[in-house]
Amino acid sequence: MTSKTLALDGPAGSGKSSVSRAVAQRLGWVMLDTGAMYRAITWAVLQANIDLHDRAAIAQQALSTTIEITTDPRSFNIAANGVDVTKAIRSPEVTAAVSAVSAVPEVRELLVQLQREAVANSDFGIVIEGRDIGTVVLPDSRLKVFLTATPEARAKRRSLEVDPLADNQMIAQTQEELLSRDEKDSGREHSPLKPALDSRIVDTSELSLEQVVDQLVILAHETYS
Ligand code: DC
Numbered sequence: 001m002t003s004k005t006l007a008l009d010g011p012a013g014s015g016k017s018s019v020s021r022a023v024a025q026r027l028g029w030v031m032l033d034t035g036a037m038y039r040a041i042t043w044a045v046l047q048a049n050i051d052l053h054d055r056a057a058i059a060q061q062a063l064s065t066t067i068e069i070t071t072d073p074r075s076f077n078i079a080a081n082g083v084d085v086t087k088a089i090r091s092p093e094v095t096a097a098v099s100a101v102s103a104v105p106e107v108r109e110l111l112v113q114l115q116r117e118a119v120a121n122s123d124f125g126i127v128i129e130g131r132d133i134g135t136v137v138l139p140d141s142r143l144k145v146f147l148t149a150t151p152e153a154r155a156k157r158r159s160l161e162v163d164p165l166a167d168n169q170m171i172a173q174t175q176e177e178l179l180s181r182d183e184k185d186s187g188r189e190h191s192p193l194k195p196a197l198d199s200r201i202v203d204t205s206e207l208s209l210e211q212v213v214d215q216l217v218i219l220a221h222e223t224y225s
Helices: 016-027 034-047 055-063 092-102 106-120 134-137 153-163 168-187 209-224
Strands: 003-010 030-031 067-069 078-081 126-130 143-148 200-203
Touching: 003 016, 003 067, 003 134, 003 209, 016 126, 016 209, 030 034, 030 055, 034 055, 034 067, 034 078, 034 106, 034 126, 055 092, 055 106, 067 209, 092 106, 092 168, 106 134, 126 134, 134 143, 143 209, 153 168, 168 209, 200 209
Parallel strands: 003 126, 003 143, 030 126, 143 200
Antiparallel strands: 067 078
16 A cells, blocks of 8 residues: 555546646656546436435445546546547536436445545555545545635636637636536535645646646655654
8 A cells, every 4th residue: 555645636627637647756656536437426426317316226326336447647548438438528417417427425435435445445645536535535645735726716726728729708707617616616505625734735727737836746756754
């Protein structure tokens, strides 16, 4: 089991995914995208036509869904019940439904257990990114970082990821969606999005990807050398 962990949390569009991938590569570590796991369960729930208000059915579906996820920062793949859902989990339908699914306590219990197993089975250091990593999944991690950014910066980043030619109208709509998802993720009863008391808060609004990565690599070296 590795003792080198970077628990990386933050809202949608704060740059977590790109940052964790790059930091893991620089450190020679692996990475785990926990949001992708919530998305894969959501994909399975939508495939099964389950009503998003039916928490018991969502919990049941989660229990019968097998997730396989890679941790190599250079190539990412995720499968649900043997189906490659790497692309499908980024669809607008999954994005719109994922907050409802990830608010179900049984779904969280199941995935938190899988996430801790992935850390326990890793021989390398691991960057693990999500919303509750520092608070719930790995509360004893020696290094916790919470990325923030203004809603404007996050919406712009997210829109340009989806469409490099995104216009102002698209960015404004993305901002509305991000804020609505933040509100659900931060306001939910179980494991809401919030920094752990011992998290370092890094505001990425005015920083380039390289600048954020540099900061985190330095923190990792300071913590684990
Ligand atoms: O990081 P992302 O946008 O792919 O995450 C998708 C959703 O999953 C997000 O709206 C909240 C949820 N999530 C969560 O509740 N806990 C995590 N550790 C990771 C993601």
